[in-house]
Amino acid sequence: MYSPTTSRLSVPGPAADAPVVIDARGVGKRYELQRHRTILLRDAARLALGLGGSEREVFWALRDVSFAVRKGETVGFVGANGAGKSTMLSLVAKTVVPTLGSIAVTGRVAALLELGAGFHPDFTGRENIYVNGAVMGLSRRQLDERMDDIVAFSELGPFIDEPVRNYSSGMLARLGFSVATEVDPDILIVDEVLAVGDQAFQEKSFNRIVEFRRRGCTIVFVSHSLDTVASICDRAILLSHGQILADGPAAAVAHEYADRVSRGALEPPRSPYEKERVPLWKRALAAAALAGLVGGVGWAGARFVLRDDAPVQRPPAVERAFRMDGP
């Protein structure tokens, strides 16, 4: 049986009247299953021949999810693998757009998801800092100013001017963490990243996240460690099969999650799988594209290859070689 540890942090929670910075309303996210995905030519051919599926199976990673996060709150998402936690974080980061509903996010977001994976292998650590920092919204000048801090925090020393293809995974994670936390986010999204790096770096990153909290930064957090969630977060949301099962004080939700796992009571009210008709216009468009392709090549072949009416001119060189009367 899970029992929450006492909070390690003495950070006061946000005021109850703090402004809402993340407002999710009826959010649903649907994915097409890979095996049902339209593949342009194959599907066009099938349609032209009058074969094949007008239905596809879809999967709802999230369904009818609503919650609001206030400024300064630290919210943890918990749940089994595949519950929709990471999809939820991507929606908050605005890298994924919901299929249904809306999600409003106010302020600069920095995401610590899959650290360092966005780096270009042939570029040096420093060059990658410029690219990543720019994309996250820092100007060239701000990056120049913060460069020393970023390099210092990453502890990469002289390796910062080596191509990152030669970095170890720990070094990549350090660099990624250093850049992402240097952009002064209003909202920090953290997905299981404390598990990378050595003990000392983990401690350092953990402290930095706590420091962000102290500064009033809103943090959205995903972890499988209920201890971490209970100690860092004010509040937790339990997701199961894309739907919210519980939302409340972190320790209580962690408790409920552990309880439900032991009772095997994580079943969702609705199955996440559904069948859906492929819209007719898509099928028609695919068939038209194929017809155009086949028709075009066929017409050109018939007109220019099968009808042998190209004007014949003897090349000048040949003509000269066969001329008998000499110059």
Next chain:
Amino acid sequence: MLADLYRRREVLLTLVEKDFKSRYKAKALGRLWSVADPLVMVVIYTIVFAHILRVAERHYPIFLLLGLTPFRFFSNSVNGAAAAVNDNVQLVKKVAFPRVMLPVAVVLSHVRHFFIELGLVGLLFLWYRDAFHASWHLLWLPLVFAVQLAFVLGISLVVSALNVRYRDTQYILTSSLLVLAWLTPTFYSFSVVPPRLAGLLMWNPLVGVVEGYRAVLLHGTAPAMHLLGLAALAASVCLAAGLLVFRHYENVFADYL
């Protein structure tokens, strides 16, 4: 969408720089490669087309380069754009930024290559002094370039977006580029195309662009207005289509990567 690009031009420039640099990283000859390729092509194509097949054009190397360089700009940009989003999976999945920057940065980085290759044309003009015509018609060049850029951008946007959703775009693209390489008057002049084919071929905006460059630089005349006008029309349609298609698909990029 384009206003977005201007507002965040600093990011765009960083991405252009990244694309430009990444092509030559870890390569011993570095930037030399960007002129080595066209140099080899000029030599071999001049031998084949001017000396074996006897295409009757004066100053064939320049004539050829004025067709080859715009076409290479087109095909390299489109090929690069096809991979622009797919190659930056982690960036697209991790950070919210205007996705349109990825293909646009690729195209802009190829604009740089285009100008480097034009430098080669400049060198050839130094060699064939009598080929160059300095006249007021040179003022047409920015317009020809604008038509070319609009066309390249439009196709690049379509291709980069479609290639995320339908991976077979890449294959369709490869064969389409081959077709277009021959239907663009790079090795021959558009004036030798028989009328029944010319009516079809001139819908390719690159015809107006290539013949525009040749008219101004090589013949010292204004571009053929019907060709350039048609090219401008087709290029605008392509650019509009590109923006529409990209906007339609950019929301689902992360779903398919």
